[in-house]
Structures are given as C-alpha cells and as structure tokens.
Amino acid sequence: LAKTTQPISMDSYExxxxxxxxxxxxxxxxxxxxxxQQFPSQGPRFIIQGYKTKVTNEVASLFIPADRKSSTLSLPxxxxxxxxxxxxxxxxxxxxxxxxxxxxxxTLSVSS
Amino acid sequence: EPExxxxxxxxxxxxxxxxxxxxxxxxxxxxxxxxxxxxxxxxEFLVSFYNNEISEKSEIFDDxxxxxxxxxxxxxxxxxxxxxxxSAMYFCASNWSQETxxxxxxxRLLVL
Numbered sequence: 001l002a003k004t005t006q007p008i009s010m011d012s013y014e015x016x017x018x019x020x021x022x023x024x025x026x027x028x029x030x031x032x033x034x035x036x037q038q039f040p041s042q043g044p045r046f047i048i049q050g051y052k053t054k055v056t057n058e059v060a061s062l063f064i065p066a067d068r069k070s071s072t073l074s075l076p077x078x079x080x081x082x083x084x085x086x087x088x089x090x091x092x093x094x095x096x097x098x099x100x101x102x103x104x105x106x107t108l109s110v111s112s
Numbered sequence: 113e114p115e116x117x118x119x120x121x122x123x124x125x126x127x128x129x130x131x132x133x134x135x136x137x138x139x140x141x142x143x144x145x146x147x148x149x150x151x152x153x154x155x156e157f158l159v160s161f162y163n164n165e166i167s168e169k170s171e172i173f174d175d176x177x178x179x180x181x182x183x184x185x186x187x188x189x190x191x192x193x194x195x196x197x198x199s200a201m202y203f204c205a206s207n208w209s210q211e212t213x214x215x216x217x218x219x220r221l222l223v224l
Contacts, residue, residue, distance in 0.1 A: 034212065043116075043203045043215030044155060087155075096209040097143045097167045099157035 004088045009107045018075045020106050022088030025069050030092040033064060033071045038085045038105070047086075048073070075108075083110045114138040116216035118204050124222045125194055133189045133219045135204030144187045145205040145213060146179065148172070155203065161187065194223045 005023040012018045024033070032051050036044040048055055050062040050071070061074040075082055085105040091098060117136045125131050137144050146158040159169040161179055176192045187206075191198055199222050205213040 038155070041201065041218070041220070043205070043218050045215065046212040049212060096207070097160045097162050099145070099160055099168055099170070100147075100155075100205075100213060101157065102155040104154050 004090055004103055006086075006088050006103065006106045008104065009109070011109050011111065012078055014079055014110060014112050015077050018078050018082070018108060018110075020073045020075075020086055020088075020108070021070055022073070023070045024088070024090045027068050027090050028092070031090050032092070033062065033068075034089045034091070035060070035062065035073045036087045036089065036100075036102075038087065044087065044102070078108075078110045080110050080112060082108060084108060116204055116206055116214050118202075118216040118219050120219060121217065122220045122222075124224065127196055127223055128193050131191050131194055131221065133191075133202050133204075133221070135187045135189070135206075135216055136185050137187055137204065137206030138214055139185070141206035141208050141214075143167075143207050143209070143213075144179075144181070146189045147203045147205065147215075148200040149203065149218075150197075150200045158189070191221075194221075196223050199223045 032049055034049040035047045037047050038044045048060050048062045050064050052064050055062045063072045085107050087102050087105040119134045144161045147155050149155045157170050159173045159179055160167045178190045180188050201218040201220050203218045204216040207213045
C-alpha cells in the first residue's frame with residue numbers, strides 16, 4: 001500500500017477555497033486516490049476518488065498531476081460545517097474487500 | 113439514500129465482559145468490515161468479511177474478537193472478554209464490490 005503524507009492541520013475562513021495536498025510518491029499503477037471526511041464521533045464519509053487528471057463532484061474537486069505522486073483536494077467556498085478531518089487514501093480499489101488504511105489525516109478548522 | 117446502521121450507539125461494560133456490536137449493512141452490499149478508532153487516534157482496520165468468511169484481518173483482530181452474519185441483514189462483532197484498551201469507537205462499513213466503503217455512525221464502547 002502506498003504511504004501518504006498530508007499536513008496535520010489547516011486553518012481557513014468561511015467562503016475561502018481550501019486546497020489540501022497529499023503526497024504518495026510510491027503510488028502503484030493500479031492504485032486510485034480516495035478522500036474521506038470525518039466529523040467528530042462519526043464514521044468516515046467518502047468525498048471523492050480519482051485516478052488521474054481532474055475529478056469534480058458536487059462537494060469537491062480532485063487534482064492529480066501526470067506523475068500521480070501527489071493529489072490535491074479542493075473544497076470551494078468552505079463553511080463552518082466543513083470543519084472535519086480529511087483523509088487521503090491510496091490503494092487498488094479494484095480489489096473488493098480490501099481494507100482501507102487511514103493515516104492521521106488533515107484537521108481542517110474553518111472559522112467565521 | 114441507504115445507510116449503514118449500528119446499534120447500540122453507546123455501550124458501557126465492565127472489563128472481562130462480553131459485548132456484541134451490531135451492524136446492518138446496506139442491503140445489496142456483499143463486503144462487510146469493522147474498524148475501530150481509539151479516542152484521538154486514527155481509524156484502524158479490524159476485519160473484512162465476504163461470503164460468510166473472514167477475508168482479511170489485522171493484527172488487532174485476535175482470538176478475543178469474532179464476527180458473524182447471523183441472518184441476511186445483520187453483521188456482528190463480538191468481543192469475548194473486554195479489556196480497558198478495547199474502549200474505542202467501532203465502525204461498521206460495507207460495499208458492493210470495488211466501490212467505496214460506506215461507514216456507519218459507530219458504536220462508542222467504554223470498558224470500565
């Protein structure tokens with residue numbers, strides 16, 4: 001499993017765009033990049049997944065450069081409710097039943 | 113939207129007692145998982161389950177743990193003789209195949 005590195009914490013203000021970058025230098029060819037969000041005392045929640053280039057959904061965008069050694073989760077115009085821990089996971093999502101390996105994640109604090 | 117549900121939301125038990133944590137995965141999902149998160153620490157994989165068998169387990173999942181799918185809807189985690197260090201949030205997750213895992217809200221277990 002590819003090891004990931006992401007900032008321990010980030011601070012932002014409401015209305016700003018937040019970009020959280022994750023490094024995964026030894027990502028394998030079959031690996032996908034997945035981001036989860038976790039609020040206190042709740043289970044992790046899937047945000048977005050991608051393999052290369054850019055993926056966008058109603059919640060976030062995921063930018064992946066050509067070498068795939070890093071990825072950036074972009075949250076547009078954050079609000080107080082986006083305060084949470086964000087996890088970057090890298091693994092072969094084509095293998096059903098595979099354990100998700102979580103790191104410490106990035107704690108995002110949004111202030112008014 | 114279908115959700116993974118877990119009961120109870122909180123459980124307090126005495127050290128040495130047996131506890132059973134219950135989960136109802138999303139109905140058409142085939143793969144089931146248990147994770148735990150000790151307060152202030154990262155989410156840790158315990159076990160995955162498919163076709164009535166354990167498909168993968170971590171070092172944490174020792175002989176005091178067991179899982180069962182007693183009927184077509186429930187998925188349970190049993191801890192035979194609880195220890196103080198078993199105090200944690202326990203999350204159940206499920207998925208269909210390669211897709212993302214969907215997590216339940218968790219059971220907070222406190223061992224006294």
